[in-house]
Amino acid sequence: MSDTMTHYERMRAAWNCEVPDRVPYMPMTVYFVARQGGLTIKEFITEPEKFLKAALDGLDFIGDAQHPALNTADHMWMLGHAGWDMTTLDWRIWDEFPPHGNLPSIYEKVLIQDYDDVMERGFSTILFSTALENNIHERSIDDFLYYQFEHTKVWSSVWRRFYDETGIPILIGGRAEHPLDLLQSYRGISQLVTDMYTMPDKVLEFSYWLADYEVMQASREAVTMGAGELPGAENIFFYNGAPPGMPPDLYAKLYIPVAKKMIDAWVARGFNVWCHFDNDQTPHLEGLAGFVDGLPKGRVLLDLEKTDMKKAKEVLGGKIAICGNVPSTLMVYGTPEEVDAYCKKLIEDCAAGGGYILGAECETPWDSKRENVVAMKQAAEKYGRY
Template identity: 30%
Template sequence: MSEIMNLYQKRVERVYKAINLEQPDRVPISSALGTWSSYYAGYTDSESNWDLDKCSKSLLKVVNDIPMDVLHMFYARPGGMYQALGSKSFHYLNESNIVQYSDENAEVMTSEEYPEFIKDPFRFMVEKVLPRKYSELAKDSPAKDLALAKGAMQFGMYGAKKGAAEANLITQYGIPMLFDGLAIMPLDWIADFFRGIKGAFMDMRRRPEELLEAAQALTPLVIRFGMGQMFSTPPKANPKIILLPLHLPTMLKTADFDKFYWPMFKTIIEAFVANGVIPMPFYEGDWSRYYDHLQELPVKKTLGWFEHGDPKELKQKLGNTMCILGLFPLTLLQYGTKEECITKAKELLDDLAPGGGYIFSTDKELLSAADGKAENIIAVNKFVMEYGIY
């Protein structure tokens, strides 16, 4: 085995030991460098989305310059596909800005359409939602068929470039990717893409049973879409990992969370686990009032990426249930000194590392060029590698 592949195997083993709540040789470092990588390499997010070779070069530069064990994900969006389909939602505020998603274009389903949606969510999405969100799909054939063909071609090219980039990270630097796919929870899906956040919150008060039925009807589809990604990605020796970004829970009353979110969330988590996949929810906001809920999740089978929370409380409440990562504040990487960043990293390691089950990472993905100073990121990661030895 080559030196690089040996390094790759050690990094993978280090990460999965932490996931299994075991104590590896040291604390693994997972870098959520996102579109920040593009700016670090001298490009913009727009350039990297349209030219995937630039995205690949950005990732290679990042892993060459910054110490880490695993990179979160291949972050580019296939701009050519969105253009071919006539996307109304994804756009740039300017050429140097990261891609934006407009909530004003999210309300493409009326509240009166819930019964039709509940009856067959997939058919409703194909026949109603997609033509409303993508102008080219609203046209008659053959224009619509041509747009679909162009979109499929662009997506195929994206998949090939993505696969090559991830292979280069492994063969050239021994760096694995953490995520193998992504899925959206039913209520987030409804709020983000069908009704808009304001519409979904109104539905909780005015059409609560229909909203609940819609979330329940979407649940099998979320599982199917997620597992489809797991089957379509290259096989791995270890379980695959699926990212689950969670948007609404911390905006909800606990009673609404219990009714509209938690039952479907728990069902989806358990389904992925039953199929040998490790779910990794991104717990946006402060989830401390839901820690008792999270204790019900399958033990040693999930990763928890936390944005906020007291590290001692997190370790006490969830350290025996799931592997914890996150919490290091981006604001400190932006505005703090190296010494301040290292002090914070030490605090997190002291609270979260004992006994294992901890992966060092930031509290969210780095997106813009200003989200973190490279010198701070390098200094912190080097410190974790030295101080985080068990």
Template identity: 30%
Template structure:
């Protein structure tokens, strides 16, 4: 069951002592909707109705006529759109512009790992990942020996123009005792490093401006009675390798050609991933930590590969977060039909799993008494269907998954667009239909 530290963190989150709400109705709404979410996750009792968790990146800007470019560059407009969404749609939980990010910051640092609106893709397009091997196969030992040094002097110079000069600075571990300090800092006196430091300062000021506006939105949403459901983010160790560093092709090859090095790297990155999730949760005062799963699906690897390379460190990551009072929110992208039995190795009633293409009837049957499950209204229906089609699909999901509690209705993916009447239909059905 939920750990004592989880219960303590949740109690503090729900009570929100000393926080000033707009009025008593807003406070009651906030606490009631959070309690409904917690009851679902901890499997302690069946809530009065199914919670509905609308997820989106560029969804809200799209609903209010903002292009992806405007969403990334006009902070005031994107914040205002998210406030309007709360008032117009009355969702259970607030959507935030956090994952949209600032195009201005990306420009300043010369970010090369993504193409974003107006920079590699049209202003009407959402951002796109540029998959390349950002770590070579012979660099595993460097990563394993000192991940922070690898990030600073190898990885970041490849993905951000501003960090390119850092490839030439000495490792920070060269700083020991007085005789080394003066020669070490000479590297920071070069013109290219000085220029980079100035750019980093500029990026920091711009990022601070954006973060302050997003924080202000989250506080306003809370004051109105709309909780934000995600407090921190981290990644499965295998995905740090297969997404961020080696790319899909590189990771596939590594499973066959250098499995021992891959295993060592996964184990090395696991405590780093745990701490990242904990930091976000503690900084926000929100114990929910989002973990998107990309390369662990049925489509990507065999069960043997999942059992060997993906699951052990993911399980350790989830367990580590639970031990520290966090609630892991795991988004299993693709199909996890053949992975469901693994979930029973996790602490019971300690996390919730959102599924994209997994058979929800099987998920309910196999793990519905062990973990909270969430999903999985197809984006195609939300984009092109009618409100009645949306409600009918949601009813079938509620009938399949809601009995006994432990179910949260959500889209199958993180939305960038949908018909507004269909989003309203998805929210309304949970208030109209108990199953």
């Protein structure tokens, strides 16, 4: 059987928890595509044209599951370009892939000493704090202004061309992060844990304060990227990385209400929300189910990393579309046969009735075997027919 839907049609059907022609697949292949295209990290983040070529070349083995937008908005944040929030974190960015360089990483440190102080004075001082060792003070004004206001537009024009040539939508337009996730970087995990137990109300107050900015800048970014004109740019990538292993009571008090408020705000403004989760969300599935309360259908997607996907389907099926979770280690160290078997099981567990997108656990690692990525693509086509 051959495909009867376009990629965008198939994705929209899945978001809507409706049955598409087959299971769509969405391995996040940002670094992998760059690596396969022979680019350095610096090249793929700062030179859109080179990345466009790598993405077009990748069509041969990744097919229509390219993720142009993830290669842009979501990864410009590391340079502090997409949102100023990232400029206040201690990002380390290398030019090259390992072994000559490394993947971008945040060094956690106590950058925020006092929540009240930041709500009083704002982030302006932290933005140029000497505690940050990301050489931000050495950037030129031209550099700042270009990356904040112009670079996104360059990427947008590149991905419009990509869509015109291939018919493949971009999958996100803007990005934002859950405040607790940012707080882990601003306070360090150990200090944040202390805060959550000793001053939970303050953490919550600060999270709401920070959420306003996250909602606004992601919306703005999605508009710049072409929401309403370029398919997929209407989706906000809502990153939820941390903290790992929260107990359900803290999760219900500090995580869920803030996330729900942000999701509601985006949907009210007309955007869709792709919630990306690191860590195991199995204990919190009931809470996540409430994300769509009061919202029109098809506006929220949950992309789950180490979660029990069968359980997720049981709890969320018919309500919210889910995506994930082929393990990173399998992509790097496994065989195509193992990837095939894992994907087959995922499709059996999650695909019935629609609302499932086959995807990698977080990002498809940069050093994945090409044949494993191909195996995932083929598994969706082989086992995912409705």
